[in-house]
Amino acid sequence: MxxxxxxxxxxxxxxxxxxxxxxxxxxxxxxxxxxxxxxxxIFFSSGFVWTDELLRLIVMWITLVASIAASRSDRHLRIDxxxxxxxxxxxxxxxxxxxxxxxFVCGLLAWQSYRFLQLSIETGDTVLVxxxxxxxxxxxxxxxLLIAYRFFLASAKEAAKGLRRETP
Numbered sequence: 001m002x003x004x005x006x007x008x009x010x011x012x013x014x015x016x017x018x019x020x021x022x023x024x025x026x027x028x029x030x031x032x033x034x035x036x037x038x039x040x041x042i043f044f045s046s047g048f049v050w051t052d053e054l055l056r057l058i059v060m061w062i063t064l065v066a067s068i069a070a071s072r073s074d075r076h077l078r079i080d081x082x083x084x085x086x087x088x089x090x091x092x093x094x095x096x097x098x099x100x101x102x103x104f105v106c107g108l109l110a111w112q113s114y115r116f117l118q119l120s121i122e123t124g125d126t127v128l129v130x131x132x133x134x135x136x137x138x139x140x141x142x143x144x145l146l147i148a149y150r151f152f153l154a155s156a157k158e159a160a161k162g163l164r165r166e167t168p
Contacts, residue, residue: 019069023062030058050128057127057136064143071150092162099155106148113140 033051040047070076117134125133 016069016072019065019072022065023069026058026062026065030055030062033058053128061139064139068143068146068150071147071154074154092158096155096158096162099151099158103148103151103155106144106151110141110144110148113137113144117141 033055037047037051037055067076117137117140120134120137121132127133127136
């Protein structure tokens with residue numbers, strides 16, 4: 001079944017909006033928690049026991065959602081020295097290989113984080129006093145799988161672009 005390109009663009013726009021809204025909400029929650037914890041400690045000599053751990057978890061979520069967004073818009077860290085040395089016809093090869101390798105590594109990380117999640121469920125780990133740990137860590141396999149998918153697409157697009165350049 002072939003989808004119209006307008007439908008796919010609409011889905012991509014919604015995905016981008018969801019990623020951006022998630023980042024804004026997480027950052028706002030992190031800021032509000034941190035400020036309220038400081039106010040409670042300074043002025044009332046008290047605070048919530050779980051706030052520091054929750055802030056660490058929010059930082060993890062922000063990092064992973066931002067990594068998803070960076071892989072979407074190709075704004076992730078990339079050190080490229082080899083393509084400047086290679087002839088024009090082979091200049092896309094390092095990027096294809098790097099993106100394919102990144103897709104493989106992120107896929108491997110997705111699989112291992114899924115196994116970690118299963119182990120967390122089996123052992124009954126908890127975070128934030130008494131919340132099941134798998135709820136806090138459920139973003140790990142999802143994020144790495146989505147990043148692997150985006151790197152795979154980037155590698156395939158670059159390979160297709162390289163093939164179009166070579167065909168007369």
